[in-house]
Amino acid sequence: MPFVSVRITRDGVTREQKAQVIAEITETLQRVLGKRPDLTHIVIEEVDTDNWGYAGMTTTEYRKNQPG
Incomplete structure (x- = not known):
């Protein structure tokens, strides 16, 4: 059973x-x-840019400092 995060x-x-x-x-x-698709689990976790x-x-600050 594959699990991908x-x-x-x-x-x-x-x-x-x-x-x-x-x-x-x-x-x-x-x-x-x-691997069998019916046994494969994929989880997508979305993280706020203030928490990455x-x-x-933070990603929020980093992106503010990028040109363009």
Whole structure:
């Protein structure tokens, strides 16, 4: 029973995009590893940009400092 956890920032990803990610990860596990789709679990966790940090700051602050 494969279990895949995907973490992304919560900033405009649509329901359709998440469904596509789930479908494509499931298909990849079936094609490459021979895993059964009916036993494959994909979880997408959306994290607020204030709760995701790198380069010493939150993603919210980091993006404010980017040009353009």
